[in-house]
Amino acid sequence: MQRLLRCVRRLQFGYRTFQDDSKASIAIQEIHDVLNLAGIGDSGKTIKGRTVHAFGVGDVVAPFTRVAGNLISRGVEYSPVNAVKGTVEIAEAVAKAVGGGNADLELQSKGVSDLARGMTGTVIAYGFMGLVKAFDSPDGVIAVIRAMPELYRQVLEMKFVLEYSNREIARVLRMNEATVATRISRGRKALMAKLEEAGYRNDG
Known part of the structure; x- marks a missing residue:
């Protein structure tokens, strides 16, 4: 139980500070590394036998890979896309529980979280759009x-x-x-x- 709580705290800290390794931040880091094939210094990484430099084009074009990637990820999480994804996850969890008798609490929890984030972001976005439309x-x-x-x-x-x-x-x-x-x-x-x-x- 203690191990589970530590894991949850670690995940929450990374989520709150935009320092977790989301798919978008990993993709941007990979682009960063490819661009750093042109540069100076040795980072210790290689791509297909070529040295990824410690400083290069990637540091100029995409210096903050995690934050930028996680801002993109959070934008998607708080959009209608995630509301739909959460609804599907909840439906899968319910179908799994009804069909096999075992409730997948992790999937259910993720579905509720995704649905809530998606709905929250969507409502906020539509609220701002309404204000802009009404007064601008x-x-x-x-x-x-x-x-x-x-x-x-x-x-x-x-x-x-x-x-x-x-x-x-x-x-x-x-x-x-x-x-x-x-x-x-x-x-x-x-x-x-x-x-x-x-x-x-x-x-x-």
């Missing part, structure tokens, strides 16, 4: 304009959505241009306040 698209801003008080809504919509000039707005609404300019100025301030309240930031 003209439709999101237009919706906020249309929810404003009539005093400002009409002039802001005509100015920024329909692209009327102040003179055209004044003629259509039968008011002088100074009143139109004042309402646009005050309305724009009120609009920006509402957008900032909703989480929109104008960095431009």
